[in-house]
Amino acid sequence: MTTSEITAARFERHRLSLAESFTISRGTTEEATVLTVELEDEAGRVGIGAAGPSAYYGETAESVEETLPALLDVATEVGDPHAQQVIEERLAETAPAEAAARAAVSIAVHDLAATQAGEPLYRRWGLDSDRPPQSSYTVPIDSPEEMRDRARRTVERGFETLKVKLGTDADRERLDAVREGAPEARIRVDANCAWTAEEAVEHTSWLADHGVEFLEQPVPADDIDGLRRVSVEGELPVAADESCVTAADVGTVADAVDIVVVKLMKCGGLRPAKRQILAAKAAGLDVMLGCMIESSASIAGACQLAPLVEYADLDGSLLLADDCYDGIVQPDGRVDLMATDSGTGVR
């Protein structure tokens, strides 16, 4: 049993340019700020994680920077990276509202523990390396022409599935253009809360005509009745993202949607994500593992859970022009768990 105490902890702020500007119904992003975390043990082994703060959830790079020192103190005080139950409970008590910062430390702790054991994390969890679904790649909101071209380029890169952001005043024209650029691709649509239930029900008819696979978060987060109405009256399966932040929200959406979107940065870590995934599956729902715009330092952690889910949307690091670490998502969105030597596979 290899154990070595956590003796050093540090974090660093990185401004990372996006490969292309990124627009959803709530606004446009030109660059991402991520905060990477490193935990080092007595033997000099390093566990790596990262936070991708989300303004939607009230987080900023500054709030993460203010929070991380106390969270890193938890990790060094507990010391044993295998004491994940204890560490994550104390992280949650210390910073309940800073899920991205907690996720960064959670990922680093798990990476270090599995690295000490010389095992990939997914294997410590008994999971199957053949199981992760290929990730979708996002087509953000842009002019119809740009969206058509991006769809075409994405399919040429080897992606089989596009996640198309809608929630504008010309959604139908935009989706027509995407389908023109990618006639054979699987398409999922994410409205990021932009529609009313009535609009969403109407939209599902032309979305279904385009062979859309499912519709993510058509209505505002707190409109659970709206989600249910879109599920019942609309023509597509519905996924809950902003409406299902943690495992505790699964019961609320269980009879309203077909799919739950789990993100480490929403729920605050690997154990909370596993709880949310298993609760959703117990309720008979499918799960999509998603992400924010994030470094491979955190996406690699999410990938270790990917054998548990039906859908993957883990393109966060692929949207970056440059990244501070290498991970295990391939340029075509395949999640190559066999590339994990040990820990989460981040390098």
Add this chain to the structure above:
Amino acid sequence: MTTSEITAARFERHRLSLAESFTISRGTTEEATVLTVELEDEAGRVGIGAAGPSAYYGETAESVEETLPALLDVATEVGDPHAQQVIEERLAETAPAEAAARAAVSIAVHDLAATQAGEPLYRRWGLDSDRPPQSSYTVPIDSPEEMRDRARRTVERGFETLKVKLGTDADRERLDAVREGAPEARIRVDANCAWTAEEAVEHTSWLADHGVEFLEQPVPADDIDGLRRVSVEGELPVAADESCVTAADVGTVADAVDIVVVKLMKCGGLRPAKRQILAAKAAGLDVMLGCMIESSASIAGACQLAPLVEYADLDGSLLLADDCYDGIVQPDGRVDLMATDSGTGVR
């Protein structure tokens, strides 16, 4: 990364005498039949598990014996004991109705994988050895005098909590006697489906007068409305056992009870049990980890999950006059995870 394929698998039937006869509302047991499983790897390391079949769930020693060869074939065909996701899915496909047989193989696979890694199973799961609650000890149905004496002896052995079986024509007299024998003990009552909701609501008033902590399965398994009525109208928290067999049942009982009882022999293995525990906690319920009358070979597996739960009722092997393996539950019901050298700690 230590991996060695499973090259041999065997099982054995044991008739084990009980220390004392054991009566619940459904009948009396004088001895227990358990089927132990051993999986051996190329290096001669052995993973151990056991089935405790339950007539209530349609299982017998014979049905387990008929089922185990196919389940052991799954383990040897997959080969890698770390491939737990794959193995447990194939076990469920192979024998959906034989949960105890599946649990035996699941426990042995996890024991072998963690033994190969040289780690206790709870540590591979990141759990805290300080967290398991002390197990309760069962006072089965008997004459009031015998129940009073057994309660007294049990407290003298160091147990702080009694689980009292009721569901007879003289329940109140029996509980009076137990309280006389153990004036300071924490008492939980299990009616094993014997009451109507109306009776149960009435009974909660004198149960509460005796300081009973909660009431387990007062009404028949399929009477979810009855459970809800006892929760709402009665004076005690209510636990679902027979009404909540697997993770898929958690949603059904979530608004009807306060506590879910998880047993490896009901849900069919360690991963199914974890799913049920996490689903219950996501729904805001507490969890009691329970057992049938079982060998330490299977109780030791359940103990590895005990840091996740609020209540433990893991006295199955303590009820035996003799056992075929040693485990980690102490004679006073403390779950001593630190006694786990590697694997589940069974010896």
